[in-house]
Amino acid sequence: MSVESFSLSLDQLDDSTPQTDDGGLPISPVLPAYEQVANQLQELIIKGTLAVGERLPAEGEMATQFGVSRSTIREALRGLSSQRLVHTKRGVSGGTFVAEPSSEHVHTYLETTIGLLSGADVVSVDEILEARELFEEPAARLAAGRRSEDDLSRLSATLAPGDGTDPPHGFEGHKEFHFAILKASGNQLLDVIARPVFSVLETRFVRDRASSGFWAAVEADHQDIFDAIAAGDSEASARFMHSHLERLRPMYERFDRAVQMPND
Amino acid sequence: MSVESFSLSLDQLDDSTPQTDDGGLPISPVLPAYEQVANQLQELIIKGTLAVGERLPAEGEMATQFGVSRSTIREALRGLSSQRLVHTKRGVSGGTFVAEPSSEHVHTYLETTIGLLSGADVVSVDEILEARELFEEPAARLAAGRRSEDDLSRLSATLAPGDGTDPPHGFEGHKEFHFAILKASGNQLLDVIARPVFSVLETRFVRDRASSGFWAAVEADHQDIFDAIAAGDSEASARFMHSHLERLRPMYERFDRAVQMPND
DNA sequence: GTCAGGCTAAAGGTCAGACACTTGGGGGTC
DNA sequence: GACCCCCAAGTGTCTGACCTTTAGCCTGAC
Numbered sequence: 001m002s003v004e005s006f007s008l009s010l011d012q013l014d015d016s017t018p019q020t021d022d023g024g025l026p027i028s029p030v031l032p033a034y035e036q037v038a039n040q041l042q043e044l045i046i047k048g049t050l051a052v053g054e055r056l057p058a059e060g061e062m063a064t065q066f067g068v069s070r071s072t073i074r075e076a077l078r079g080l081s082s083q084r085l086v087h088t089k090r091g092v093s094g095g096t097f098v099a100e101p102s103s104e105h106v107h108t109y110l111e112t113t114i115g116l117l118s119g120a121d122v123v124s125v126d127e128i129l130e131a132r133e134l135f136e137e138p139a140a141r142l143a144a145g146r147r148s149e150d151d152l153s154r155l156s157a158t159l160a161p162g163d164g165t166d167p168p169h170g171f172e173g174h175k176e177f178h179f180a181i182l183k184a185s186g187n188q189l190l191d192v193i194a195r196p197v198f199s200v201l202e203t204r205f206v207r208d209r210a211s212s213g214f215w216a217a218v219e220a221d222h223q224d225i226f227d228a229i230a231a232g233d234s235e236a237s238a239r240f241m242h243s244h245l246e247r248l249r250p251m252y253e254r255f256d257r258a259v260q261m262p263n264d
Numbered sequence: 265m266s267v268e269s270f271s272l273s274l275d276q277l278d279d280s281t282p283q284t285d286d287g288g289l290p291i292s293p294v295l296p297a298y299e300q301v302a303n304q305l306q307e308l309i310i311k312g313t314l315a316v317g318e319r320l321p322a323e324g325e326m327a328t329q330f331g332v333s334r335s336t337i338r339e340a341l342r343g344l345s346s347q348r349l350v351h352t353k354r355g356v357s358g359g360t361f362v363a364e365p366s367s368e369h370v371h372t373y374l375e376t377t378i379g380l381l382s383g384a385d386v387v388s389v390d391e392i393l394e395a396r397e398l399f400e401e402p403a404a405r406l407a408a409g410r411r412s413e414d415d416l417s418r419l420s421a422t423l424a425p426g427d428g429t430d431p432p433h434g435f436e437g438h439k440e441f442h443f444a445i446l447k448a449s450g451n452q453l454l455d456v457i458a459r460p461v462f463s464v465l466e467t468r469f470v471r472d473r474a475s476s477g478f479w480a481a482v483e484a485d486h487q488d489i490f491d492a493i494a495a496g497d498s499e500a501s502a503r504f505m506h507s508h509l510e511r512l513r514p515m516y517e518r519f520d521r522a523v524q525m526p527n528d
Numbered sequence: 529g530t531c532a533g534g535c536t537a538a539a540g541g542t543c544a545g546a547c548a549c550t551t552g553g554g555g556g557t558c
Numbered sequence: 559g560a561c562c563c564c565c566a567a568g569t570g571t572c573t574g575a576c577c578t579t580t581a582g583c584c585t586g587a588c
Contacts, residue, residue, distance in 0.1 A: 355580030
């Protein structure tokens with residue numbers, strides 16, 4: 001339990017990543033102190049030496065133990081906390097605690113990262129679309145076999161409310177419907193990974209909201225998928241999802257090169 | 265280009281999450297300054313206002329512009345740099361630069377995060393295994409249709425070298441073989457996402473290396489998959505990959521609860 | 529003319545110390 | 559027993575100084 005028992009220090013030149021730049025140059029043989037501290041703490045957390053929820057020593061204490069100043073410790077902690085490995089609390093009961101892993105953070109991280117990757121043309125919209133199909137079709141298939149009553153009611157809540165055209169609901173509902181299917185797949189990892197992929201498409205690559213006829217077709221697709229899932233028909237679910245995604249494809253596609261114009 | 269034109273300041277109480285349901289948990293109505301600074305910079309980077317490779321003002325300048333101390337700026341930058349949004353360089357030509365997105369960092373982040381999620385029982389080994397199958401089967405299918413000559417030679421390099429049993433190569437080659445297929449799928453996003461899933465299984469959940477007969481069967485599987493990919497037979501590739509993964513499954517499974525009871 | 533070596537300045541890295549703010553608990557008052 | 563005030567522990571922030579790294583420039587020797 002007590003953290004005093006760890007060997008916290010950084011006398012030696014810890015070069016854990018002798019990164020070779022594309023040319024092959026060994027880079028930065030000496031790491032800044034805050035990075036060494038962060039690396040050591042990260043290792044303790046990942047290896048489980050520091051248990052989830054456990055409180056680290058106060059910043060001042062750690063500074064003494066590591067033999068660095070408090071500012072250095074704080075910079076290290078900022079890095080860890082932005083990776084959601086720790087979180088801090090102020091006040092007398094405050095301190096730095098090992099954070100409990102949560103899929104929420106993965107969403108936001110993946111969303112921004114995939115967004116950046118696509119913005120930098122490291123991945124294309126086509127690849128994102130393809131990945132999405134790769135994820136959501138199996139999700140629909142799994143959902144048909146596993147959906148609980150809760151899943152079903154959550155799904156039906158995202159369907160068209162019955163009246164005519166409804167652009168606002170059509171869009172929000174669209175998003176919620178797909179999220180609900182991912183959740184109903186029963187595989188949290190799939191959910192965690194597929195959601196950001198979908199989000200990136202929605203927030204960065206939606207071309208146009210199309211006609212009301214388009215949304216009506218989308219609603220019909222959703223209904224078909226829902227019915228198949230409710231009926232427990234895995235193959236039909238996957239098939240309907242496939243054709244649904246094919247219908248959506250033109251809504252996102254060809255957006256790669258359209259970013260040139262500065263008319264935001 | 266010039267960064268002086270941005271509005272960098274934080275006079276008001278930026279409460280991005282003013283959640284105060286009288287019954288619920290009121291959440292930190294005021295964010296620390298370093299977090300507000302980090303949020304503002306992050307937004308500038310994500311929105312592309314700060315272009316990739318661009319240099320931010322020196323820490324001292326930003327301190328002036330934001331109206332905070334240099335320490336606060338530095339803490340904000342440490343957070344951004346641990347998210348690989350920026351990187352810093354020392355010396356006269358140094359400074360803080362907007363980092364170019366790279367899939368390498370996503371690997372390491374996802375690997376540690378998925379590892380933590382599984383360690384905390386947020387996701388089970390079964391879910392990871394299932395996700396892996398969901399990713400690698402389509403990867404094999406895609407690879408059959410898209411593989412380049414380079415892909416093929418990379419793949420064949422990971423196959424059994426021809427001699428008898430070879431546990432060391434069998435293991436390393438196994439890993440490389442699967443990575444090579446992901447790459448050959450031609451979908452970088454799939455590659456980026458599936459690799460860490462595989463890595464987590466290998467590094468955290470490998471039960472035993474089994475018999476040499478097991479590895480011989482693995483090598484035979486690999487050969488089958490390779491042949492199907494080389495022949496461009498998508499369905500056969502996926503099918504062989506499927507049965508291969510089924511064979512591997514017991515190598516990882518049932519590791520969840522094996523840590524629990526030391527009873528005898 | 530070329531090259532080695534040292535000087536310089538810009539910018540990040542580190543430190544020490546101080547004070548402010550937050551927050552839970554303890555103790556006193558009514 | 560309820561309320562209020564004060565205290566202590568810990569994070570948050572600031573100041574100002576100095577160290578270290580690094581590229582460019584300058585100088586001088588060969």
